[in-house]
Amino acid sequence: MHMSPDPTSRTELVPGTLILLVLRVxxxxxxxxxxxxxxxxxxxxxxxxxxxxxxxxxxxxxLRKGWVRAEWGLSDTKxxxxxxxxxxxxxxxxxxxxxxxxxxxxxxxxxxKLA
Amino acid sequence: xxxxLRRISYLWNRRRLEREMAEEMAYHRELMSPDRRTNFxxxxxLREDAREIWGWxxxxxxxxxxxxxxxxxxxxxxFTLTAMLVLVLGIGVPLSAFxxxxxxxxxxxxxxxxxxxxxxxxxxxxxxxxxxxPELAFYAANAKSFxxxxxxxxxxxxxFGEAAAGSAPESINVAFATSDYFSEFGIVPALxxxxxxxxxxxxxxxxxxxxxxxxxxxxxxDPAVIGRCIRVNGKLLRVVGVMPRSAKPRDEVWMPLVRQPxxxxxxxxxxxxxxxxxxxxxxxxxxxxxxxxQETLAxxxxxxxxxxxxxxxxxxxxxxxxxxxxxxxEEFKMVLTSTALVLLLLVAACANLGTLxxxxxxxxxxxxxxxxxxxxxxxxxxxxxxxxxxLLAVLSGLCALVLSTVVLxxxxxxxxxxxxxxxxxxxxAATFGAAIxxxxxxxxxxxxxxxxxxxxxxxxxxxxxxxxxxxxCLLLVVSSLLVNSRQQLxxxxxxxxxxHLVWISPGLQAHGYGEPAAQAYLDQLRARTAALPDVKATSxxxxxxWGDLHMGADWMGRQYAGNCVDPQFxxxxxMRLVRGRNFWPNENGVAxxxxxxxxxxxxxxxxxxxxxxxxxxxxxxIGVVQNASTAYxxxxxxxxxxxxxxRTDAPGSVLLVRVSGSPRDFVRRLQETAxxxxxxxxxxxxxxxxRYDREVERATAALEVxxxxxxxAILLSVIGLxxxxxxxxxxxxxxxxxxxxxxxxxxxxxxxxxAPMRRPIVIGFVCGALGGSAVANVLRTGIPTxxxxxxxxxxxxxMAMAFFAAVVALSILAPGRRATRINPIQALxxx
Numbered sequence: 016m017h018m019s020p021d022p023t024s025r026t027e028l029v030p031g032t033l034i035l036l037v038l039r040v041x042x043x044x045x046x047x048x049x050x051x052x053x054x055x056x057x058x059x060x061x062x063x064x065x066x067x068x069x070x071x072x073x074x075x076x077x078l079r080k081g082w083v084r085a086e087w088g089l090s091d092t093k094x095x096x097x098x099x100x101x102x103x104x105x106x107x108x109x110x111x112x113x114x115x116x117x118x119x120x121x122x123x124x125x126x127x128k129l130a
Numbered sequence: 131x132x133x134x135l136r137r138i139s140y141l142w143n144r145r146r147l148e149r150e151m152a153e154e155m156a157y158h159r160e161l162m163s164p165d166r167r168t169n170f171x172x173x174x175x176l177r178e179d180a181r182e183i184w185g186w187x188x189x190x191x192x193x194x195x196x197x198x199x200x201x202x203x204x205x206x207x208x209f210t211l212t213a214m215l216v217l218v219l220g221i222g223v224p225l226s227a228f229x230x231x232x233x234x235x236x237x238x239x240x241x242x243x244x245x246x247x248x249x250x251x252x253x254x255x256x257x258x259x260x261x262x263x264p265e266l267a268f269y270a271a272n273a274k275s276f277x278x279x280x281x282x283x284x285x286x287x288x289x290f291g292e293a294a295a296g297s298a299p300e301s302i303n304v305a306f307a308t309s310d311y312f313s314e315f316g317i318v319p320a321l322x323x324x325x326x327x328x329x330x331x332x333x334x335x336x337x338x339x340x341x342x343x344x345x346x347x348x349x350x351x352d353p354a355v356i357g358r359c360i361r362v363n364g365k366l367l368r369v370v371g372v373m374p375r376s377a378k379p380r381d382e383v384w385m386p387l388v389r390q391p392x393x394x395x396x397x398x399x400x401x402x403x404x405x406x407x408x409x410x411x412x413x414x415x416x417x418x419x420x421x422x423x424q425e426t427l428a429x430x431x432x433x434x435x436x437x438x439x440x441x442x443x444x445x446x447x448x449x450x451x452x453x454x455x456x457x458x459x460e461e462f463k464m465v466l467t468s469t470a471l472v473l474l475l476l477v478a479a480c481a482n483l484g485t486l487x488x489x490x491x492x493x494x495x496x497x498x499x500x501x502x503x504x505x506x507x508x509x510x511x512x513x514x515x516x517x518x519x520x521l522l523a524v525l526s527g528l529c530a531l532v533l534s535t536v537v538l539x540x541x542x543x544x545x546x547x548x549x550x551x552x553x554x555x556x557x558x559a560a561t562f563g564a565a566i567x568x569x570x571x572x573x574x575x576x577x578x579x580x581x582x583x584x585x586x587x588x589x590x591x592x593x594x595x596x597x598x599x600x601x602x603c604l605l606l607v608v609s610s611l612l613v614n615s616r617q618q619l620x621x622x623x624x625x626x627x628x629x630h631l632v633w634i635s636p637g638l639q640a641h642g643y644g645e646p647a648a649q650a651y652l653d654q655l656r657a658r659t660a661a662l663p664d665v666k667a668t669s670x671x672x673x674x675x676w677g678d679l680h681m682g683a684d685w686m687g688r689q690y691a692g693n694c695v696d697p698q699f700x701x702x703x704x705m706r707l708v709r710g711r712n713f714w715p716n717e718n719g720v721a722x723x724x725x726x727x728x729x730x731x732x733x734x735x736x737x738x739x740x741x742x743x744x745x746x747x748x749x750x751x752i753g754v755v756q757n758a759s760t761a762y763x764x765x766x767x768x769x770x771x772x773x774x775x776x777r778t779d780a781p782g783s784v785l786l787v788r789v790s791g792s793p794r795d796f797v798r799r800l801q802e803t804a805x806x807x808x809x810x811x812x813x814x815x816x817x818x819x820x821r822y823d824r825e826v827e828r829a830t831a832a833l834e835v836x837x838x839x840x841x842x843a844i845l846l847s848v849i850g851l852x853x854x855x856x857x858x859x860x861x862x863x864x865x866x867x868x869x870x871x872x873x874x875x876x877x878x879x880x881x882x883x884x885a886p887m888r889r890p891i892v893i894g895f896v897c898g899a900l901g902g903s904a905v906a907n908v909l910r911t912g913i914p915t916x917x918x919x920x921x922x923x924x925x926x927x928x929m930a931m932a933f934f935a936a937v938v939a940l941s942i943l944a945p946g947r948r949a950t951r952i953n954p955i956q957a958l959x960x961x
Binding site for chain 1: 137
């Protein structure tokens with residue numbers, strides 16, 4: 016975990032959460048690579064920044080696992096773009112990862128409060 | 131599972147998918163604000179990372195390594211050719227042997243071999259390999275342990291050919307078998323059908339199956355032969371099928387056992403107790419061989435009540451799985467030893483290549499350092515180097531497969547082997563298994579060595595060199611021991627006049643002669659033979675010298691060969707009585723033994739007057755004769771004893787004839803004499819020296835095989851040593867130049883080249899000599915002709931050592947000359 020001393024500046028993602036975030040973002044509808052990164056950044060209030068270097072390997076892994084499907088479409092500027100759509104398996108994965116993440120955060124919170 | 135499918139589909143579409151990925155990333159980059167674009171990082175790298183997710187990168191690297199390896203091998207043709215030559219020999223020679231043996235082992239491709247047993251008679255103190263037809267019928271009807279009892283009688287002499295005058299009749303071997311033989315041994319006819327139980331019915335037309343080689347040789351391989359009639363011993367037989375050449379017995383004609391009397395006139399095979407059948411049993415499911423022995427013990431006891439003369443007390447049928455290798459048997463030891471010898475060649479080849487690869491690697495040091503400096507990890511370099519070795523090994527494996535096929539073809543043309551030319555999966559698996567093993571042995575240690583930060587060839591080289599020197603020396607020592615023993619065999623006196631002996635076996639038993647009739651026939655034959663010119667002496671004996679049949683006794687772990695002979699035997703054989711006296715006519719309860727037997731049985735006392743200790747007890751030793759190895763060729767310490775003949779022996783007896791002049795001239799005359807008395811007979815005449823020559827030939831053949839292995843191994847050593855010396859010189863050019871400049875003499879230079887070889891050569895030689903004597907010891911027990919071999923004879927070792935020294939000298943000759951001619955000035959500028 017790389018927490019920068021200034022919480023308002025852009026922050027690296029907590030390791031292991033990238034796939035969870037991408038799954039969640041795609042849950043609201045198919046998006047292309049750039050849009051995924053933008054959306055995560057936007058929704059997090061520009062706190063979370065997705066490295067392109069980890070986004071694409073993550074997307075490939077999700078393709079391999081069958082959580083997302085890639086399809087080609089046209090952008091607003093009439094460019095060919097590849098967008099990713101969540102599959103049923105991806106939705107199940109999102110549920111389970113989310114539950115797991117909540118579980119861990121609650122545990123961490125509990126410890127932090129105690130201290 | 132689904133994931134695997136997705137991964138494979140990625141691999142299938144990877145070109146398109148990678149292009150799309152590039153397009154996608156380019157789009158991403160365009161959308162980014164210009165100030166952030168630099169953050170995107172190296173696109174190539176990114177694509178690589180993404181690609182790695184699919185787990186196919188090893189394939190790319192393998193491809194890279196293979197192309198690189200192929201290029202390296204192509205750029206060093208000298209090395210590649212030498213290495214391939216070494217490996218092709220190292221894999222190809224053992225592979226050829228393996229393929230020949232494999233065909234032998236598969237012979238007949240018996241279904242379910244775990245329940246097929248060979249049955250032999252055994253009782254306390256007695257053992258016989260063959261049984262008679264009445265016994266076969268009895269056990270087939272009564273033994274519940276067996277689903278089938280199979281009887282075979284092979285190698286029966288018969289005359290093949292048209293009865294018409296003028297056509298040359300040919301002597302062939304006929305096998306008689308019960309019809310189950312074919313199904314139980316899994317024999318699939320090459321053409322037509324095999325014999326069935328219908329052919330055994332008394333009213334069925336006499337049917338025969340002919341051997342494939344006979345069919346091709348004698349009948350022109352014509353498929354129309356099925357249904358045609360052939361004539362055996364003048365009797366017509368309908369050909370119904372062709373026996374495949376893969377079947378182990380090589381008899382020319384096969385007939386139902388019950389039809390034997392049809393072609394062998396007057397045969398009483400089906401009723402008398404004299405025939406000798408090989409018996410096999412197919413165990414019922416769940417019955418163990420031991421359980422069947424319990425049952426036959428009881429059955430034999432009941433048979434004995436009926437026929438007390440023909441069944442031993444406590445007799446049972448020993449049941450042994452046909453594919454069972456007795457790990458204590460001499461045969462097993464022989465197979466093991468030959469396998470080890472042949473595989474040693476592969477070891478030598480691997481060790482040899484290891485040396486070469488190492489030596490070459492030292493020269494490639496610079497390339498490897500550059501690669502590592504550019505960021506290649508040690509493991510990556512090892513993998514690269516190993517891929518080269520693997521490539522080399524697999525290529526050589528392919529060539530070895532071709533080589534072994536050529537060898538098999540040559541053997542086939544010479545009728546030595548009938549192995550199929552198309553390699554089956556076992557041969558292919560063995561080839562590439564051996565190739566990969568070889569690559570592991572010669573390539574991997576060398577690769578690790580070279581990729582280490584301080585590439586020095588130290589210990590690995592010592593081991594490699596020691597191994598190949600050891601193997602070459604072992605084979606050298608074995609072959610020179612064999613040469614030695616062969617010379618001794620040729621020089622050894624068998625103890626009797628084998629150069630002037632023939633014996634005739636009229637085959638009375640097969641033609642139903644009873645005891646008095648047989649004796650009368652033999653007396654007549656003997657009188658007529660004695661009247662022939664140039665016949666010096668005749669004798670009647672149960673067994674002909676150096677024949678295929680043996681009898682005798684087992685006592686205190688030693689085999690004593692026996693024979694029953696008349697009083698003329700010693701004179702006819704040219705054997706000399708040392709002490710005591712010869713038999714008197716019609717004497718009983720006495721025995722003659724030879725000196726070796728006397729020494730073995732009564733080392734501390736006089737043998738005369740003692741009784742032979744084995745079962746049935748009794749015969750008193752009345753004479754001791756000079757050692758003569760009449761049972762087996764070339765036994766220097768033959769343990770033999772001779773008993774007077776009994777009347778019951780007559781139908782199986784042979785007539786020994788000593789002649790002056792060439793014994794070969796008597797073959798036809800004796801045959802004619804025997805047939806002149808009874809023309810139904812098919813007498814066999816054996817020239818005793820032929821047997822001797824054949825044994826010498828066999829010993830020579832064994833010698834040749836070892837010599838071929840030895841030659842190849844030596845060749846490998848020369849290549850290896852020369853290569854090593856060459857690299858040593860090339861690598862140390864500067865140092866040698868300096869030495870010459872400082873006044874070193876050529877002998878010093880040569881010594882410097884030899885220095886790294888000295889230790890492995892000495893160690894290898896000692897190990898090789900020890901191994902060689904152990905191998906020779908096994909060979910001695912396995913090949914009777916070799917039993918005179920003396921492993922403590924120093925001469926073969928000295929010869930092997932001298933020969934090997936010459937080889938070492940020869941192999942460093944060229945590099946040594948090059949070294950002593952180094953010009954110091956040029957050498958110091960070198961590099």
